[in-house]
Amino acid sequence: MKAxxxxxxxxxxxxxxxxxxxxxxxxxxxxxxxxxxxxxxVLADALLRESDLLCAVAMxxxxxxxxxxxxxxSIRQIASLVATLAAAILVFVAYRFSKESxxxxxxxxxxxxxxxxLFDLQxxxxxxxxxxxxxxxxxxxxxxxxxxxxFNDVDDTDVDExxxxxxxxxxxxxxxxxxxxxx
Amino acid sequence: MSSSSADSGDQHPxxxxxxxxxxxxxxxxxxxxxxxxxxDQATQQPxxxxxxxxxxxxGLRRFLAGKLPQDADVDDCLQSVLVAMLKNETKIPxxxxxxxxxxxxxxxxxxxxxxxxxxxxxxxxHAETVYGVDTVVxxxxxxxxxxxxxxxxxxxxxxxxxxxxxxxxxxxxxxQQIADQLNLPLGTVLTRMRRSMQKLRNEIDGDKD
Numbered sequence: 001m002k003a004x005x006x007x008x009x010x011x012x013x014x015x016x017x018x019x020x021x022x023x024x025x026x027x028x029x030x031x032x033x034x035x036x037x038x039x040x041x042v043l044a045d046a047l048l049r050e051s052d053l054l055c056a057v058a059m060x061x062x063x064x065x066x067x068x069x070x071x072x073x074s075i076r077q078i079a080s081l082v083a084t085l086a087a088a089i090l091v092f093v094a095y096r097f098s099k100e101s102x103x104x105x106x107x108x109x110x111x112x113x114x115x116x117x118l119f120d121l122q123x124x125x126x127x128x129x130x131x132x133x134x135x136x137x138x139x140x141x142x143x144x145x146x147x148x149x150x151f152n153d154v155d156d157t158d159v160d161e162x163x164x165x166x167x168x169x170x171x172x173x174x175x176x177x178x179x180x181x182x183x
Numbered sequence: 184m185s186s187s188s189a190d191s192g193d194q195h196p197x198x199x200x201x202x203x204x205x206x207x208x209x210x211x212x213x214x215x216x217x218x219x220x221x222x223d224q225a226t227q228q229p230x231x232x233x234x235x236x237x238x239x240x241x242g243l244r245r246f247l248a249g250k251l252p253q254d255a256d257v258d259d260c261l262q263s264v265l266v267a268m269l270k271n272e273t274k275i276p277x278x279x280x281x282x283x284x285x286x287x288x289x290x291x292x293x294x295x296x297x298x299x300x301x302x303x304x305x306x307x308x309h310a311e312t313v314y315g316v317d318t319v320v321x322x323x324x325x326x327x328x329x330x331x332x333x334x335x336x337x338x339x340x341x342x343x344x345x346x347x348x349x350x351x352x353x354x355x356x357x358x359q360q361i362a363d364q365l366n367l368p369l370g371t372v373l374t375r376m377r378r379s380m381q382k383l384r385n386e387i388d389g390d391k392d
Contacts (some may be wrong), residue, residue, distance in 0.1 A: 015384065021242075022282045023351070025358070035242035039249040047246065048289045051282035053384060056333045058279035058352040133248055 012044065063129035127169060232268055235280040243288050250292040260291040267291075277355040329387070336386040344379040347372055 021034050247257045267287045349357045364371040
C-alpha cells in the first residue's frame with residue numbers, strides 16, 4: 001500500500017515536472033537538467049503523455065472557438081457576396097431597361113415607314129397594271145409621290161395632278177371592260 | 184521555479200511546498216525557494232514557431248536519442264518534426280506548441296520503427312497502393328474521442344480552476360499575469376493549475392481503463 005502510494009506520488013511528481021517544462025515554467029538551468037533526463041524512457045513516456053494531455057486541453061477550447069469564429073466569418077462573407085451580386089444584377093437590369101426604353105420608339109417608326117410605302121406601291125401596281133409601264137424608273141417616283149400626295153393635304157388645283165394616275169387607271173380598266181362586253 | 188515572495192512582498196507569503204511545482208529538477212529539493220527573483224524564471228515565452236522549436240531543439244534531440252539507435256536517425260526525425268511544423272495549418276495555442284512538437288517527435292519515432300521492418304514496409308506500400316489507406320485516420324478518430332473526454336473533464340472542474348486552465352492554455356497568459364488578474368497568490372494559481380491537470384489526467388486515464 002505504502003509502495004503504491006509512493007509510486008503514485010512519484011508518478012504525479014514526474015508529470016508535474018513535465019507540465020512545468022512544457023509550459024516553459026522552468027529556468028534555463030532547470031530545463032537543461034530536465035532535458036538531460038529525457039534519455040530515460042520512463043521520463044520520455046511521461047513527457048509524451050503530458051504533451052498529449054496538454055494539446056488536447058488546449059485544442060478542445062481552441063477548436064470550439066475557432067470553429068465558431070470561422071463559421072460566423074464564412075456566413076458573413078457569403079452574405080456580403082450575395083448582397084453584392086444582387087446589387088450588381090439590379091444595376092444591370094435597370095441600365096438595360098433604361099437603354100431599351102430610349103431606343104425603342106425610334107426603331108418602330110423607322111421600320112414602319114418603308115414597309116407602309118412598299119405596301120402602297122404594291123397596291124397601286126396591282127390596281128393599275130396594264131395602264132402604265134411600271135418597268136420604267138420614273139414610275140416608282142411617281143407612285144411614291146402620288147402616295148405621299150394622297151395622304152397629304154393638297155390644294156384643289158393640285159387634285160387633278162395628284163389623281164392623274166388613278167384616272168388613267170380607271171380609264172384603262174373601263175376600256176378593257178367595253179372590249180369584253182362586245183365579245 | 185516560480186517567483187514568489189520576492190515580487191509579492193508581504194501580500195503573498197512564502198509558498199508552502201504543496202503550493203508549488205515542487206522539485207523540478209529531480210534533486211529532491213523543492214525548487215520553489217523564497218527570494219527568487221522573477222528574472223531567474225523561465226525564459227521569455229516564445230512568440231513564434233521558430234522560437235519554440237529553437238528552445239525545444241535540445242530537448243527534442245535528447246528525447247529522440249532515447250528512442251532511436253543512431254544520431255543520423257535522430258537528425259532525420261528532427262528534420263521531419265521541423266517540416267511538420269512548417270506544414271502545420273492547425274491553429275495551436277502558444278502554450279501548447281512545445282507539447283505539440285514533442286507529440287510529433289513521438290509519432291515520427293514510432294513511424295521510423297514501423298518503417299524499419301521490411302515486412303511492415305511492404306505491407307504498408309501494398310496497402311497504400313491498393314486501398315489508399317490513410318494511416319492518419321485512426322489518429323484523428325482517437326483525437327476526437329479524446330477531445331470529447333477532455334471537454335467533459337474540463338466541465339467537471341470548478342469554475343476557478345477552469346478559468347485558470349483556460350487563461351493559461353488558451354489565452355497564453357503567464358501564471359503571474361493570471362495571479363494579478365484574478366487577484367490571487369501566485370502559489371494558489373500554480374496549485375490549482377497542477378491539481379486541475381491531475382484531475383484531467385485521472386479522468387482521461389480512468390476512461391481509457
